[in-house]
Amino acid sequence: MLMIICNVFIGWKWRLTSKLSRGEDLMDRTMKNKTAILLFLLPACILFIGIIVVPIIMSAYYSLLDWDGITASTFVGFKNYAEIFTKKSIGFPGAVKNAFLLAGLSVFIQLPISLGLALTLAKGVKGEKLYTAIFFIPVIISTTVIGQLWLKIYNPNYGIVNMALRAVGLDSWAATWLGDEKTALFAVFIPILWQYVGYHMLLMYTGIKSQPEELREAAMIDGANDWQIARYLTIPLLKPVLQVCAIFAITGSLKAFDLIYVLTNGGPAHASEVPATIMIKQLFGRNNYGVGSAIAVFIVFICFFFAILIKKAFRTEVDK
Amino acid sequence: MSRLHGIKGFRGTGKITFGGAVTTVILVLWSVVQIFPLYWMLTFSLKENSEIFGSNVIGLPHNWIWSNYTTALQSGNMFRYLLNSAIVTGATIAITVVAATAATYALTRMVWRGRKTVNSLFMLGITIPINAVILPVFLILSKLHITNYWALIIPYSAFALSMAILISASFMQGIPKELEEAACLDGCNIYGIFWRIILPLMRPALATLSIFIFLQAWNELMYAVIFISDSKYRTITVGIQNLSGSFTTDWGPIGAALVVATFPVLLIYAFFSSKIQESLVAGAIKG
Numbered sequence: 001m002l003m004i005i006c007n008v009f010i011g012w013k014w015r016l017t018s019k020l021s022r023g024e025d026l027m028d029r030t031m032k033n034k035t036a037i038l039l040f041l042l043p044a045c046i047l048f049i050g051i052i053v054v055p056i057i058m059s060a061y062y063s064l065l066d067w068d069g070i071t072a073s074t075f076v077g078f079k080n081y082a083e084i085f086t087k088k089s090i091g092f093p094g095a096v097k098n099a100f101l102l103a104g105l106s107v108f109i110q111l112p113i114s115l116g117l118a119l120t121l122a123k124g125v126k127g128e129k130l131y132t133a134i135f136f137i138p139v140i141i142s143t144t145v146i147g148q149l150w151l152k153i154y155n156p157n158y159g160i161v162n163m164a165l166r167a168v169g170l171d172s173w174a175a176t177w178l179g180d181e182k183t184a185l186f187a188v189f190i191p192i193l194w195q196y197v198g199y200h201m202l203l204m205y206t207g208i209k210s211q212p213e214e215l216r217e218a219a220m221i222d223g224a225n226d227w228q229i230a231r232y233l234t235i236p237l238l239k240p241v242l243q244v245c246a247i248f249a250i251t252g253s254l255k256a257f258d259l260i261y262v263l264t265n266g267g268p269a270h271a272s273e274v275p276a277t278i279m280i281k282q283l284f285g286r287n288n289y290g291v292g293s294a295i296a297v298f299i300v301f302i303c304f305f306f307a308i309l310i311k312k313a314f315r316t317e318v319d320k
Numbered sequence: 321m322s323r324l325h326g327i328k329g330f331r332g333t334g335k336i337t338f339g340g341a342v343t344t345v346i347l348v349l350w351s352v353v354q355i356f357p358l359y360w361m362l363t364f365s366l367k368e369n370s371e372i373f374g375s376n377v378i379g380l381p382h383n384w385i386w387s388n389y390t391t392a393l394q395s396g397n398m399f400r401y402l403l404n405s406a407i408v409t410g411a412t413i414a415i416t417v418v419a420a421t422a423a424t425y426a427l428t429r430m431v432w433r434g435r436k437t438v439n440s441l442f443m444l445g446i447t448i449p450i451n452a453v454i455l456p457v458f459l460i461l462s463k464l465h466i467t468n469y470w471a472l473i474i475p476y477s478a479f480a481l482s483m484a485i486l487i488s489a490s491f492m493q494g495i496p497k498e499l500e501e502a503a504c505l506d507g508c509n510i511y512g513i514f515w516r517i518i519l520p521l522m523r524p525a526l527a528t529l530s531i532f533i534f535l536q537a538w539n540e541l542m543y544a545v546i547f548i549s550d551s552k553y554r555t556i557t558v559g560i561q562n563l564s565g566s567f568t569t570d571w572g573p574i575g576a577a578l579v580v581a582t583f584p585v586l587l588i589y590a591f592f593s594s595k596i597q598e599s600l601v602a603g604a605i606k607g
Contacts, residue, residue, distance in 0.1 A: 030504050032431050036511065037432050040426035047478040050474075052445050052479070056453055059452065116346075132597070134354055137586070142581060145581055148561075149361050158372060160378065194353070203601055255452075257541075261542070276451050280451075299451070
C-alpha cells in the first residue's frame, strides 16, 4: 500500500508504463459506485423528467381533451386536431403556410447569403475576425430588443424606412409596413432573416476553416478559380454543416415566436400569424387548452419530421 | 509552410485587384446592413424627438440627451428588471452547470448499464422546442405555487440541460483517465475526483457553457411574459415590452432602455467574442 502511494507521488505518468492490478480494481470499484452514479444523475434527471418528459406526455394527453382549465375536461379523441385544420376562426392553416414560407425564405435567401459571406471570409480577407464579429452581433442581442428596434424602423411616420423613401422622392412607396395586411408578413420576416444570417455564416465559416487547406491549395495550383473551388470542393465538403444549418433554419422557422410576437402578434387580421402565436392565443388568451396543446404537439411533430427528412435528404445526396 | 505560400503572398502583396475590391465592397455593405440599425438605436437613445423625427435622423445627436437614460432607468424601472434578469440568469447558469457536469461525468466516465440509453434520451431533449410544453410546465409550476424567480429558473435550466450535457461531454472526453486513476490511488473518493480533478480541468468548457446558457436565459421572452405576473420579478425582456407600451410617443427613453438591455450582452461579447462564437457553434455542430 505504501508503495502504491509512493508511486502516485512520483507522478501519474509513471502509471502509463506499469499497471498495478490493485489500482485497477480500486478504480473499477470507484467508477461503479452506484450511490455516486445516482447522486450525479439526480439533479439532471429531476429537471429533465419534471420539465421536459412529463410535460410532453401531458401535452399529448391534453391535446385529446376539451378543456378550459377550470371546468371538468371531456375526452374528445382527435377532434382538436381536426378542428385546427378545419375551423376557420382559429386560422391555423394560414399560420402553417406562413411558417413554411418563412422556412423557404430562410433556406433560399438567408442560407445562400450566409454561405456567400462565409466563403468570402474564409478565403482570408483583411479584417476577417472583425467582419465575423460584426456579422454575429445581431445574433446575441435579445429578440425583444431587435423587435422593438424594428418597430421603430418600420414606424410609418418617423421610421427610417419611410424616411429614406421620402428622402429619395419615393413618397408613394412609404407604407404602414406592419399595419398593412399586404406587407406585414414580409415586414416581419425581414428582421428574422436579418438577425440570423451571421449565425449560419459563422457555422459555415467554422466548417470551411476546419477543412484541410491543402486541398484548396492543390486545386489552386491546378488552375481552379475561386468559383470552381467553392463549387466542387468547399461546398461538397461542407455538406454536414449545411445540413445542420438547414435543420436549424427550418425548425427555427416552424417554431418562430419572439420577433413576431413583438412586432405584430400575428396581426393585422391574422396576416402574419404563425403556429406558435396561435398556440399562445388559444392557450392563454382563450383558455382553449385542448386546441392549444394540439398545436403544441403539431409543432413538436413537424420539427422532428423535418429534422429527420433533411437528414435523409442529405444522406442520399452523399450516397450518390 | 505550405507549398503555395509564394503564390498566396503574391496575391496579397497590396495589389488591389478588381475581385478584391468587389469583395471588400460586399463585406463592408453587409456590415452596414447588420450594424446600422444598432447604430441608429444608439443615436436615437440620446436624442430628443425633434431630432429623431426630422431635423437629424441618422447623424450623431446635436444635443446629447442623457436624461433619456435616467428616465428609462427610473420611470421604466429598468434597474429592477436588470437585477431580476441577472438573478434569473445567474441561478440558471449555476444550476445547469452543476447538474450538467455531474450528469455528464456519470454518463461518460462511470460504468453502469443503460447509460447509452439515458444519454440518448437527454440528447433528444435538444430537438424539443421550449414553447411546445409551455402549458404543462405552467400548470405544474402553479400547482407547486412557484411564481417567483424559480418559475423561470427551473424551466430555463431544464431546457439548457441537453445542450449543456452535449458540450461538456465533448470536452470531458478529452481529459485523460490517468488523472482520475492517480487521484483514486491517492485515496480520493469519487466525489473528490469530480470536484478536485474534473471540474478544475473543465474550466474552459465551463466558460463556454455559461455563455451559452446566459444568452438563452437573458434573452428569453415567451416564458417570461406568461409565467411572471408580479412586476417585482419581471425580467428585462418583458420590462422593455411594457416600457415601449407606456412611452409610445417619446422615443428617446425607449432607445435608452433598449441600449441598457443590450449593454451587458455586448460587454460580455466584447471580452469573449471568440468564446461566444465557439459556444454557439459547438452546440450546433455536435447537435
